[in-house]
Amino acid sequence: MHLEKNLYSIDKKLLVQAGTIINIRTLKNIAGSSGKIRYVPIKNTPIFTDWIHTFKDKRYSDILYPHEINLKIISYIRRIKMPDKILTELAYMKEVSPYTYNHSLTIAVLAAKIALDHSLKNKYAPDMALRMSLFHDLGKSRIPLSILNKRSPITIDERRIIKTHPLIGYVLLHYYFGKDCKAVAFSSFQHHERLDGSGYPLGIKRLNKYSHLIGIVDTLDALISERPYRKSPFSLRAAIDLLLDESEKGRFHKGLIHTLIRYARKKRPGSKLVIAERGRDKEPAGNSYGKTAPLTTRKISGK
Ligand SMILES: [Fe+2]
Ligand SMILES: [Fe+2]
Incomplete structure (x- = not known):
């Protein structure tokens, strides 16, 4: 694998020259080149305030409850320490793409919530889910903002760049x-x-379990967020239905999706959210999420 453009760290160090093959040796060299790593408690940074703010996101009021569980997740966040340079990266991300920054904080909390419920059965650790989601x-x-914020379906070339x-x-995280x-x-x-090998960049079927959990909440958040490439977002119900479809195709772990369904049901016992039945909520009109220009078939794997 290689990158088409030079890749620099936030402190302007050239990490990978365009065209260089990225293999184990390249990554080892990059991992050893950042100097002494200084870990900083996240609770002493503005990121902590932003992170706590995500619990007030109304779109997730049917998932992020009860209050005691939210407090438990916050207690994990309080204990997190991160390399100082990567916190500069996050501040940079907040500046250039506030959507990606807030999305990263949000999906970390969602992943931690599911991880708490699957800590015994599937051995997920909420603090690991938080740490790993933040930088996905x-x-x-x-990636150029002109592509990330494009209002119309992206071209094949632009999709290749996003991918x-x-x-x-991966390379940046080795450095930091x-x-x-x-x-x-x-x-x-x-x-x-x-899980069915339909993803990218490698199309592998055996994944790191946290990466898989992140893939689920990442897709959920991408579906229910206001995005420039569609008129209105999916409802939470339509988004969970779609994830369920994906799990039926073997792409997502069914047990993790069923956990999302349980949250939505418990909060609203009278709601009609059902497993794999007809009459689901619809995809919003004018949605070009996951579509390539000229329009082809729908593909839901996030941007
Ligand atoms: Fe994402
Ligand atoms: Fe992504």
Whole structure:
């Protein structure tokens, strides 16, 4: 694998020259090149305030409850420490793409919530889910905004460029986390992979379990968010229905999707959210999410 453009760190260091093959040796060299890593408690940074703010997001009031569980997740956030340079990356992301920044904080909280419920059965750790989710889209800060914010369906070439963000993030995370990068770097590299091999960049079927969890909440958030490429977002119900469809195709772990359904049901016992039945909520009109110009078939794997 290689990148078409030079890749620089936030401190303007050239990490990968355009065209260089990225293999284990390249990554090892990058991981050892950032110097001494200084870990900073996230609770002492503006990121903490922004993170806590995500619990007030009304779109997720049917998922992020009860209050005691939210407080438990916040207690995990309070204990997180991150390399100082990567916090500069996050501040940069907030500046150039506030959507991606808020999306990263939001999906980290959603992933932590599911991880709490699956801590025994599937051995998920909420603090790992938080740490790994935060940087899954780090590579997007190197994708031109003209592509990220495009209002119309993207071209095949633009899609190819967007699809480099998992690899860009993977390399950047090697740089910022040094030898501690392994788990966190996978979150970037594999979050668009799917269990049936239909994802990217490699089309693998055996994924890191946190990357898979991130892939689920990442897709959910992309569907229910206001985006320039569609008139209105999916409702929470329509989005969960779509995830369920994807799980039936073998792309997502069914148990994790059923957990999302349970949240929505418990909060609204009278709601009609059902598993795999007709009469689901519809995709919003004018949606070009996941579509390539000229229009082809619908594909739901996030941008
Ligand atoms: Fe992504
Ligand atoms: Fe994402």
